Amino acid sequence: MLQQRASGILTHLSSLPGPYGIGDLDSGYFFLDFLEQAGQSYWQFLPTGIVDDVFGNSPYMSLSAFAGNPLLISPNLLLEQGLLHSEDLMSKPHFSEYAVDYSAVKDFKNRLLVMSFQRFLASRLFDEAFEHFCREHAAWLDDFALFLSLREKFDSKPWYEWPRKIAVRDKNSLDKAAEELDERCRYHKFVQFVFFMQWRRMRQAAQQKGIRLVGDIPIYVGQDSADVWSNQACFDLDKTTLQPCHVAGVPPDYFSETGQRWGNPLYLWEIGRKPNKPLYEWWRQRFLHLGKMVDVVRIDHFRGFASYWQIPASEETAVNGTWVKGPGLFFFEQVKEATDKIDIIAEDLGVITPDVEKLRDGLGYPGMKILQFSFDSDELNLYLPHNFQTTNCVVYTGTHDNDTTVGWYFDGKVPQASKDRARRYANSDGQVIHRDFVRMAFSSVAALAVIPLQDVLGFGSDCRMNRPSTLEGNWAWRCASPFLSPEVIHYLRDEVVFYGREKSCPIIKG
Secondary structure (H helix, E strand, C coil), rough: CCCEEEEEEEEHHCCCCCCCCCCCCCHHHHHHHHHHHHHCCCCCCCCCCCCCCCHHHCCCCCCCCCCCCHHHHHHHHHHCCCCCCHHHCCCCCCCCCCEEHHHHHHHHHHHHHHHHHHHHHCCCCCHHHHHHHHCHHHHHHHHHHHHHHHHHHHHCHHHHHHCCCHHHCHHHHHHHHHHHCCCHHHHHHHHHHHHHHHHHHHHHHHHHHHHHHHHEEEECCCCHHHHHHHHHHHCCCCCCCCCCEEEECCCCCCCCCCCEEEEEEEEEECCCCCCCCHHHHHHHHHHHHHHHHCCCCEEEEEHHHHHEEEEEEECCCCCCCCEEECCCCHHHHHHHHHHHEEEEEEEECCCHHHHHHHHHHHCCCCEEEEECCCCCCCCCCCHHHHHHCCEEEEEECCCCCCHHHHHCCCCCCCCHHHHHHHHHCCCCCCHHHHHHHHHHHHCCCCCCCCCCCHHHHHHHHHHHHCCCCCCCCCCCCCHHHHHHCHHHHHHHHHHHHHHCCCCCCCCCCC
């Protein structure tokens, strides 16, 4: 439960300014300074796992639920550590300040990481720390490194198209593959070692500034992931084809008339009417792992623990799915040791039924309020600030799945009545609609107000992060450093002070 009024900014690390085509962990220090100066207490970002162009570089379809994204590793910090030399960076391509070119960034950073690995092997400076890291993370790291090495060997084919014995994890075949691919496995472990070494330093900087990091844990993982390959008994897979029998998604809603067919395999919560213990242990480890990286976790699609939308894998859309009862409170009892170490935000958007509300409230988790959803009906809309029934919630102007507030306001598909209602509610002419929405969020009773960076800056639809149910053109937006100006810092700090969201401001309960 949230104890103090506070505010924060939502933006992914990839969106931060920096010279190497994508925001990285060095950019994180710059952004932490910005947040501190602007009086912010929270930084929320998207999942930090490995992205793949097959899945449109979506952070919600990662190749691992545990591994960090190598593209977020900072060349500048590698330089400080002696793993790169200044001349290694001389051939840097020209990168856009405004969008991530994932292909170009991958080529550039992979080359730098290979050079860093070669220096690592030659210098032996980090041998002890590296071996300690490998032992500490062996439960996921060994399988992950072998998974990536095999994926390279088999021309990036998904694991279920690999030779059968390797796909079904025949022990002798895996042992032979691990021996053959030992150097590549060691390379992938090194990359993760560097990522988490840099992450640990950035988190320490955040702690020193009193800024809490808010991570994001997708409820589902991608089918072509190290997690599914190495834990096949935890997922609803056909034993012959190794394909999902059913896939995840949501029914038709605000975002899509045909729903969203995500395609992730569903979990086998029970086997023979008994809890699937390896699955619960995998989840426990997942929470423990993320708890070492962040202070707060947003559980994406929280409602899936109460009940989830099950779509036959043969269906092309989500329309013909059915609701299936989830593990509910039992799940959180099994992972309590891990979740007690972090604060949790329940993403409770979409079709929310009494069982979801009961689970959320019983656990004491704050839910989410989205202001863009509040003007599409009448004065009883539960997303309107005057209808917030508790301080224990997090209010957003929008999320990564929404258009920016300016984009929403100028979208011809949004009913004019909704825009009229928003202006009247804010007592505004709509000229700076993004600041009207920020003011609504900050002035609300919600304990925490989180604003997407695009809405702080008043950017339009061209800066939108994601368009659900589309594969192209997402996750690429970047913010150039001049936009994070002293004027913006003063504006945010003034709003924080005016609406009592300073770090020492308690919640006043009636």
